[in-house]
């Protein structure tokens with residue numbers, strides 16, 4: 010860092026933003042320096058996404074000022090001018106799926122041009138990608154890109170507009186370990202060229218690995234900005250939660266550890282779930298699973314390892330090519346979601362937008378979608394009962410909302426995820442299947458949600474957690490690690506991070522409690 014202070018690439022001061030009665034930002038502030046990797050963290054609903062909307066010109070603040078390099082922000086509506094200053098790479102793709110990479114890169118960039126010279130455009134795209142070291146064929150359709158490639162294309166696109174500030178919203182959420190390493194390497198390279206990053210993440214470990222400065226928002230306000238190196242993780246979590254560190258859950262270890270009250274699975278009880286030879290061609294090999302009452306089983310695996318496909322088959326979203334599945338001894342018709350629900354399988358999907366919620370409907374309606382038959386006599390739904398039911402869920406899952414009647418579209422991402430979980434629990438399922446249940450959920454809510462999964466098991470049901478997140482897997486009694494559609498290792502509690510990560514990467518070590526040989530011996534994880 011030079012001796013002369015350079016102006017901040019972006020500075021926001023005194024930002025106030027209200028949505029009806031909700032104050033999303035209350036005199037919030039943030040400044041990012043050139044070349045800096047700056048993390049913005051906070052619990053679900055703290056105001057992070059709203060600030061991003063303000064910084065990218067998508068929302069006009071009610072009060073306050075945004076400057077770029079000490080110059081006032083462009084006028085609202087002048088999209089091109091905003092694009093020259095800042096870009097956000099969202100979790101949801103902003104590129105047009107059916108267009109090629111080249112077309113996406115030059116989208117909206119031909120003001121006044123009557124004829125687009127396609128050949129030249131492809132060449133320009135190739136040059137542009139090469140300039141930023143992005144190895145993607147510009148003629149690939151955007152929908153055929155991996156998440157990693159798409160993020161690189163979006164970053165290259167932003168830089169080509171001239172932006173020197175890039176906002177990354179949970180960029181690692183859908184990447185595997187190799188993808189994360191390559192992304193981090195790319196960001197480091199760009200920072201050396203003076204590009205600054207604002208990094209929004211609930212993965213505090215990544216904040217420590219990638220960022221030099223961190224800003225914490227809590228309840229719509231700025232609470233602290235500090236160099237990452239000077240801030241112990243406990244203090245960071247305390248700033249996010251408002252606890253002084255002495256209260257339970259106020260330290261980071263408490264936030265990620267498994268809840269203590271574990272009821273041992275009943276080894277003799279009738280299984281809540283049994284699969285025999287369940288298989289889906291091209292996704293996973295024949296699989297025999299047993300989940301007993303009180304047990305939480307983890308299906309660990311990286312992207313495309315087969316673990317997600319198993320989870321989706323259990324809940325009826327995918328039709329298996331063969332095999333059987335039963336819940337508490339009762340066969341379940343495979344490939345049917347209604348039958349799975351009827352049989353007592355509750356489902357928490359990974360993508361709450363595609364599979365989870367009716368955004369225009371209220372929190373109460375969404376939380377009770379699967380139990381409308383219990384909310385009034387003779388097929389009627391009593392609003393009072395719906396509200397009371399939803400209120401219980403709001404309290405037990407700590408959902409930040411103005412009340413049961415608030416539309417789900419107005420909730421922050423993490424709080425939407427809690428509504429999805431509330432809905433899955435509403436029917437008191439025999440088996441809860443959760444796919445990456447804590448994606449986008451803040452560190453403290455993560456603890457609460459995983460605690461809820463354990464409670465479901467403690468009450469005599471079973472649960473299956475499908476995830477590559479170590480924190481999700483920590484609450485499991487037993488874990489099967491998937492690689493290329495096969496179970497390659499099985500772990501009882503007591504595994505260490507290195508062993509499990511190695512298994513998910515397809516590197517099982519002989520002599521650990523998670524060898525492929527072990528798996529063969531245990532019928533409950535048998536693969537034929």
Ligand SMILES: Nc1ncnc2c1ncn2[C@@H]1O[C@H](COP(=O)(O)OP(=O)(O)OP(=O)(O)O)[C@@H](O)[C@H]1O
Pocket residue numbers: 028031032033051052053054055056057058059060409418419420421422423424449451
């Ligand atoms: N369009 C909207 N209408 C109504 N309320 C909104 C809207 N957008 C945001 N809010 C509210 O503003 C507050 C801040 O939400 P925001 O999405 O900025 O939080 P966040 O920190 O990004 O949370 P998360 O980590 O869960 O994504 C929340 O209480 C949210 O319900």
